[in-house]
Amino acid sequence: MIRKFLLGSAFLLAVTLAQAQTIPSPKEHFGFTIGDDYHLSNYTQTEAYFKKLAASDRVKLVDIGMTEEGRHQYMLIVSSPENLKKLDRYKEISTKMARAEGLSEEQAHALANEGKAVVWIDGGLHSTETVGTMQLIETAWNLVNRKDPETMRILDKTVILLTHANPDGHELVGNWYMREKMPEKRSQSGLPRLYQKYVGHDNNRDFFIQNMKESQNIGRQLFVEWIPQIMYNHHQTAPAGAVVAGPPYRDPFNYVFDPLMITGIDAVGASMINRLNVEDKPGFTRLGGSVFSTWYNGGLRTTTHFHNMIGLLTEMIGNPTPAEVPLVPNRLIPNGNTPLPVTPQKWHFKQSIDYSVSLNYAVLDYASRHADELLYNIYKMGKNSIDRGSKDYWSLLPKRVDALTQAYQADQKKEGGRSEGRSEGGVPMKYYDNVFKNPTLRDPRGFIIPADQEGFSNATTFVNALIRTGIQIHQATADFTVAGKKYPAGSYIVKTAQSFRPHVLDMFEPQDHPNDFQYPGGPPIRPYDAAGWTLAFQMGIKFDRILDGFDGPFKALPYGELVKAPGKLAASAAAGYTLSAKENYSFIAVNDLLQAGVDVYRLPQGISGKEAGTFFVPASAKAKQLLDKSVKDLGLDVAGVSKKPTGSLVKVSPMRIALWDTYGGSMPSGWVRWMMEQYHFPMKLLFAQEIDGGDLNKKYDVIIFVTRAIPAVRTSGAGEYGGYMMREPKADEIPAEYRSTLGRITPEKSIPQLKKFLENGGKVVTIGTSTNLAYHLDLPVKNALVEMTASGTERSLPNEKYFIPGSILQVNLDSTQQATWGMSNLSDVYFDSSPVFNLAPDAIAKGTVKPLAWFASNKPLRSGWAWGQSYLQGGVTAFEAPVGKGTLYAFGPEITFRAQAQGTFKLLFNQLYGLK
Template identity: 50%
Template sequence: MAGAALGLVLAFSGLSGAIAADITPPDKAFAQPVGSDYFLANYTAYEAYLKTLAGQSDRMKLVDIGKTEEGRTMWVAIVSSPANLAKLDRYKEIARKLAKADGVREDEARKLAAEGKAIVWIDAGLHASETITSQGQIQVLYRMLTQTDPETLRMLDDTIILFGQDNPDGMEMVSDWYMRNQDPKKREFGSLPRLYHKYIGHDNNRDSFMSSMAETTNVNRQLFREWYPQIIYNQHQTGPNGMVVFVPPFRDPFNFNYDPLVMTELQEVGMAMHSRLVAEDKPGSGARSAAPYSTWHNGMERSVAYFHNSIGLLTEIIGGPTPTTVNLVPELQLPGNDRPAPIAPREWHLQDSLDYQWTMNRAVIDYASRNKERLLLGIWKMGDNSIKRGSKDSWTTTPTRVEALAAAGKDKPGPYGAAIDPGLYKTVLQTPESRDPRGYVIPADQADMPTVVAFLNALIKTGVDVDKATKPFAIAGKTYPAGSYVVRTAQAYRPHILDMFEPQDHPHDLEYPGGPPKAPYDVTGYTLAYQMGIKFDRILDGFEAPTTRVPDLISVAPGAVKGSGGAGWLISHEANASFTLTNRLLKAGARVYWVKDGAKAGKTAFGPGAIFVPASPAAKAVIDKGVKDLGIDAYAVGGKPSGATIALKPIRVGLVDVYGGSMPSGWNRWMFEKFEAPFQVVYPQRLDAGDIGKDFDVLVFPDGVVPAPADGPYKAGRGGPQPKPEAIPAQYRSWLGRISDDKTLPQIADFVKGGGTVVAIGASTRLAQALGAPIDVATAKMENGQLKALSTRELYIPGSVLRAKVDVKQPLAYGSGPDIDVFFDRSPTFTIKAEAKGVAKVSWFDSDKPLHSGWAVGQERLKGSADMLDIDVGKGKVFVFGPEITQRAQSWGTFKFLFNGLLYGPAVSGK
């Protein structure tokens, strides 16, 4: 029966050709036919099937691309003709040469394009709860390996398809959770107890330029260092209401760094997908205005492709293993350019979605086959364009510069009526000082080189070429030491380089002229060099430097113990890695102090919060090993530094999470593990039980774990229904519950007043006011006696990088500079009440234009308000961090505020 059903599916898809008898079909390999209602195959079965297919088919090669965060193997199934598979190394080399474009002339590029094969990446399962993509990939693979119709054979001959599974851990977890109930009608995965990625859940599709996670690193290696596909197809669900699937093209805004050719080609592929769906009588697809997806943000898998001259596709389709319906939305019954073929309401099954997915996969591969040479030549052309632009004076036109052009032209009409004087093009848009850099120099003598290495490795993981100076050199009168790093923009991935170093200038995007701001898809400003606090110089003119290419990921250069004093060691507070070393020392029982006003070791000066470790055998063992591992120096001194100190203590940290999982909490968990902070995850039920100080010295409340009114000044926290305890396994029942004002808040108040420390980030800073802190929310207004959020016309900063001032003598700010970049996403800021006592302002906005990267409406309202506060409550401390200081583990420049809070609070509280 299952075989007959599969035959019907193929027939309805308009496909012909014999099925190879010696290749196991899915209905024979899994417990139930893939595509059946109420059934999901897990990763264990999927992996076994991949190995079966690889052993049976001469059209497929299976490649191990690395381990997941939970240790599973990630596989890529390479599918092509047997002849192509025999020459994979040659086709991979052709793809590399054309994508990197370095030294490849046009005549050579044309020859390589004629010889090469189009490379297409098609993945599944990135968001594991979007189950259609993984289940559909099983059917797609089988059909591509067995069908013998002319179109399939042409596709196999012209293309090399890389089928990847992005999140094996999540596929295993979600499928097993769904299938846990014996009664099919009771199966669901809406009550998952934790995130479907070990740390970050949905945010695994926001990690693409940072590559913090193992899975992202593995995928990026395939995309930008191994295979260089011209098309990257990233499949998702769910589709728009009243429709079946969103298919590109996307809506504006258009990022101004990438090559325009990547967008025009993307529109071609997207429309080919729509056309094939319509031709196969599969209505209900939509583009552009049908969904909020844009091409601005670099952090997603399909969008990082644009900055690497690859066509990035995203589809979002409805459905799942539990049957559903296509809703009737009246206005969607009229066809239009963005919705060419409306669909009538109907019942919808998993196999319906899989049929659509097959058609879209087929359309993408067919496009690549028919346009093989154009795609290969196009990726070379874009790379060559980038090299040329990085080798001469060039300019990027941004909204701010266009506004300046319009303002300059108001009184200078041109010869054609509405046009302005064309001479303004060069005098406004192409001024010498507004040129794009020829490169960036990152000096080797800055304070936090391990963080510099983390930044450079993020670039290298995405295929950027990085050079290192072999000896000192000078540019424009400034000397740089040997070991400094140089990132030249005359390379194929120039768009990505600019996007990581330069500020994003998001357009002033309104719902309608004069209307409120239109919400962006994800964030608007994310410049990684700013977020990580990297010191670099922009080089606008051509330059020479004695450098050699960094061959692979950079290892942190070992630090050293310097000096010969016997009293102990001084360590700078400026490197994030000093927190790791401190944790190791405290764990070993060594004494550690912060010297409030700084200290000196010979000619080396240490700023406020310098770390002093008295001599002891335990401390020596940790420091001797730690400086080498972590890349920081320790200075042996002959006496204890003079001046006041803060004695640190071993700490017990409770990281607050909620049932279902909080992504900000997950990011913090990853950070705590990386920097070796001692912590436990704690859930609301434990907080409600009271006597918190018995187990914890510090509670960390990440952004969003504290519920808030939807119309208030704080973003609403994670909500939604929770399962009944009896509906989930016993091991997860203690995770249920929510932080509440009536039950949880009194216990937190007792904890703080008794000497505990609360660290509140982002919207969770609501706790400070709830605990009676003498502060007011600056980003709010009173309406009818209620504190309300400002309207988006008044203040709207939807994920941007802002510049703030810092009091470096405050313990929370030890190791920071006087000016920092903070990631700000509709975050609260505060004013201190006149009568307040025990409140210290740590960071604040002193400008009416703090925007450094992104988009800000009403930013002048932030001037004078504080974004970070140190507040005494009883015998304890509440640390308020309005900005997202740990934003997706990208904002390394503000990590130390959190790290300091974990140690400082317990050190001084309870006295």
């Protein structure tokens, strides 16, 4: 028996040693040490290494999905061999604790003691930020190879999800950097295209809607499958004079957060900076030492905040090409932002890798020591959310405090400054009660999305965005009544009594960004990204906000399972079919019909109460077959008509569409390219050289210029941002296949050719700053956001008077216009310091400009921050203008913004058909 035991032990030891020998170090696999100057891997090499690491009994390799370019995206699950055997149980505990449904305090404590802390660490989302990519490889090797007590404790107490965030970009950047044989000549500069197929850097702005495949792969792991307690997102670069910017972050944080999430970031952040200080690694800055905050939703890190996760971001200096830590004198004095400053010095890639591994270990060490606390706290946050959504609750928002303060100050003025009933250092309680006990100002108990709204497939797209982010959705199985209003079966119900209540509120409710200034009367502090983004507003969803508790014949939909609108094809359609101009998916159906040779018409006056611009398809067997497929695939409602519509019919014809792009890639153009593919609009990319070559009418009918394509006319008051790269490479510096994409739009060569294109009958659609084209063409419009100086000259309004970062505003439209068919007369638009115009006094009368959208109100803000919004009143924000035989369309707002602004897609799509 003893002999058998010894033989068995010897066998296991031999297997273990053999296994260890099969896992090479990074240097043995890649041929260089991770962090060596002038060396990067590509994804093909890294994928192969991940597969070798998977031979370890500490690793499970998981394919989480395909990328936009068709690569496998991998996640390494790292833990002790014993934990990996019980992985399903630890995943179950993690998701149960995060959702907090039906758990008592005793059960939650028991699960917290049984479970393991789940920690997400990613790298490479922004592929030119090469520290993030390479630290992931080095961290994985350390966790697989090291046997020190700390590593063994981490493996025992945690489950680590090491996730490659952008395989496609890694392949591109790695190959581009290493293309030079001489190491000293290697550089990332001049990258020829975006490092995510469509959206490049904006892949970190996609996580509450998850349009991109990589976002969907990552989102499923974060919000449905695992719901980790900590997620750590690696980025570059730190502010000049620092090595790394990290947690905690500057104010403001979003007011829907549970305070435990914010203080959780504080706790882990302390562990991170303490470890660097112990290891004599200076240069960590936090709080006001960097621009990063926790206000925004939509980023890989920031969306997790709305799911009660401790979301961490660091921004690290360093590149494979050695660099310098510059001398920034005001960063040399220790303070609360930077307790241990770094001094100027030469900086090598390996230093950044070492910092990153230390920070990863700091996070994992904290998680291993506080595993039960992390699990219990995420349960507690979820339970808090359920409780808040189950009762009357008033969120503490700036607008509520402003209302309270203004009421008190008004009364003080009336009463001559008396302050009866005032508490010491405060104001009388009645002012608090008037706001925070006002029943009309309560947070909602839920939202109802009626199934009978026109555009229900649009609403279903919105609901699927919620489902992808782990939100619990209910659907009505029968008709029901809430608050005296009847709703049909099939309506969606989103209750706020759920653990991810912060995210639910953030998708339906306005963001209320505070007035944030450097000092009273001084310039505003720009938000890290957007100030307002409410997705239901951006997508034009019709919903009801329910303030009292409600129930009905509702079934809970399974977490993570997408839904489809039922759709309906009319049983009787003797003369033909109609498709709503309000449905985005109608454009997919129309494009499929046109490509199959089926006739399609639009009805300028509508039909039988339907909106102007309704599509009409004459009855035929082919039309019925294609529409039946659209109903099944898209959930469209297709109505039938017994008689051909009387009145005007205009035939729809496909157009030859060009979309501007530039060398290195434009993110706004990439988003539109993705949209064109999704909605089946055939198009070609158009670069400056081809524009300058002329004869555009022979090839194209319509050209789209997204924001930052057309440079400013500096004398127009239109602003001075042209949106171009600081340095474009020379032709002989890049491969031949990319040389035709070099160049930029110039007033000297490009604008005259665009003018000819228009005069000869072409259409040009301009968005955002590219509405500058109107100034180049000397159209009778001017910048509305200017003031006169003392010297009698015009200047743009200063930020102290007018400042609107990315926010949602409401505009007025005339939906009977061909350009605005399918829109509501009051519509929400995404506005980011966008152009606003004044028209020449006789422009409308002469027909030289036709307004399409304008600001009728002095308070158009719907979500976000709009300082000085009264300046907008009366301004035109979209117009069309004839130019010769053609037409220029100018849309100041970002009508295609990050493919989130789906409520305004029609303002582009309407212009992409010929009508006759």
